[in-house]
Amino acid sequence: MQRIKLSVLDQSPIHEDKEPKSGLFDTIELAKHCENLGYYRYWCSEHHDTPGYASSCPEIMVSQVANATSSIRIGSGGVMLNHYSSFKVAETFNSLSALHHNRIDLGIGRASGANFLAARALHNSQGDDYVQKAYELINYLDNKIPENGYLHGVSLSPKGVDSTPVYLLGSSEGSSSLAGKLGAGFCLALFIGTHDRPTKIIEDYKKNFRPSLNFKKPKAMLAVACICAGSKVEAEKIASTHTYWKVQAFRHIQRDPLQSPKRVEELYEELSLEDKVYYHETLDSMILGTPKECKEKIEKLAQEYDVDEIVVVNVTYSFEDRKRSYELLAKEFDLKK
8 A cells, every 4th residue: 555644634723722923833843843753844824713723824833833834734724715815825825835845835725714703704705716716716726717707818926936736625525526516625624524535536536537736636635534542432532522512513503712622521421412422423433542543544545445545634622642643553553764
């Protein structure tokens, strides 16, 4: 089996009832730690008006993390493109690429990353087309504005910067097919929801792929929720924090601060039968266990979906549990080899 690259998607969780801005500083610390451990890339997410998560501006976190590291690839995971001008996003990441040559990725998504009010505050217009914006974004970055287009002649500043690679983040065949037609990379988010994501999603991406400036061949990845610990029981206990948060967020549209595993034990008893079913479905959708168990599951997924890179999402109540999980996984995969 080919060697698997491991990468990180950081949602900047706010740990242990610390002040909200602490999540931003923990992201920088964890990025430096993961670079030392041998992880390949580090992506920062976008969430708005979301207690529990600190990062609403991935472009700022990409800049901060890139400044604090030296070799690991840094990117967004992702910019929620519907909220913004595709030209502005292109110029932002073009500038980041100028400052950090050949280290920057631009991951984009079509979700809002926000509750209803925050989404409305960010984006009043309902007319913008995500597909059109995605095409525009790549044309700006590649300096390939169609001659018959109304924006032909516009170009990014600063000029003369190598095009930033674009990745679409998604959980369906619609996103994967679009990524292929764009000639972009594609990251299949297995950590979102509990529904089945067939391998056909990746197969459709590869079937629809058109070579581009940054990708001569398809580049597919999986993003998975994974917590590695001394035992599966310990991993499940650590994972209970994010599992309970997801029950409240996705079943009740209630986004509260992260709760400790001890507190979740008490709150679990108050859940309805339906909520408990969803809780266990969510827990079962994660990769949890010892380093050996996690590695086996990750390798099985990589083989099943035919990918050579796995992006690991890890949300915990304790920052130390989170760091340790990435340490154990890196050691098991011998990332520094």
